[in-house]
Amino acid sequence: MKQKFFIPLILFSLILTSCTGIKPTATPLTQIRLPVGYIPNVQFAPFYVAMEKGYYKEAGFDLQLDYSMETSGTTLVGAGELQFAVVSGEQVLLGREQGLPVVYAMAWYKDFPVAVVAKQEQGLRTPADLAGKRIGIPGLYGASYIGFRALLSAAGLQESDVTLDSIGFTQVEAIAADQVQAAVVYIANEPIQLRSKGIAVDVIPVADYAHLAANGLITNEKTIRENPDLVRRFVKATLRGIETARLNPDETYEICKKYVEALAQADEAVQKEVLVTSIAFWNTDPPGASDPQAWENMQEVLLEMGLLRAPLDLSKAYTNEFIK
16 A cells, blocks of 8 residues: 555645656756866866866856966955965965955975976086076966075075076077076976976976965955855865876876867976876875975065065965865
8 A cells, every 4th residue: 555655745846846846956066166277287186187177067156267366366365356366385475465354274395395406417416506697487476486596595695696697488488599508497397398398407496495375275364264165175175186087197187188278299208207297296295285384484585585574474374275
């Protein structure tokens, strides 16, 4: 008897749903525009992986990457116009100096990825060797400039001890044509490009001389206060992308082809080396954690440069509460 009544009840329920037009509703995804501060590149593989694998959608997000300058991301997040951005650590402290309530919520890079590169014939192997040299740099701003100044400081040099040329992002061409004697670069990019052209180079990594707060995810005080779950979900999805990309470089590279224009036509050996070199920088322990000493060191560099008027309350500049 139970079965005889059970089936008709189900049919009645389906008919009623059809007649009334009632349909199951899905929770709408939160739209996120994420400034990452550079052009589409395999170095952003964790985000591509998390998008492709559906990690962000599972966490309730529809993510769009914004390839604008990182200083714009800091300003937009500080003004509350965006919830998140990817920036380097110095941008957080410089932003807070200007009254922007930005907070570094997740470390992506363990080490500062900036370096100075030069042809081996220049004999530039330590920061002290840079004295008196003409050095190309994208500009007197951003992580490249801060990292370079940290190298000079490690050698006891001043900016006046070198000649800086603002060359934009043409470091490979400038080094290859001997327009400059050295250039400030990202370790995972230009040195690999130069070696692929048969040019032997020496690299002076900032991380060998200064442990600084590097690339990571920022949000703002209002978002943390009013919607901490949103921050926690976004951090978790991003960390899943980092871990998956780190453990599966070959699959990750194939995923990148869908998001980086013309990657399929690029030199695969070079681009895979860029990816693998980048992955080596992502091993924060525990995943996503900020090192307090890196923030102390960063603040010291900015104070020495005169970019900070006085020490900041670093406990407000970063947090590890969302990586637990």
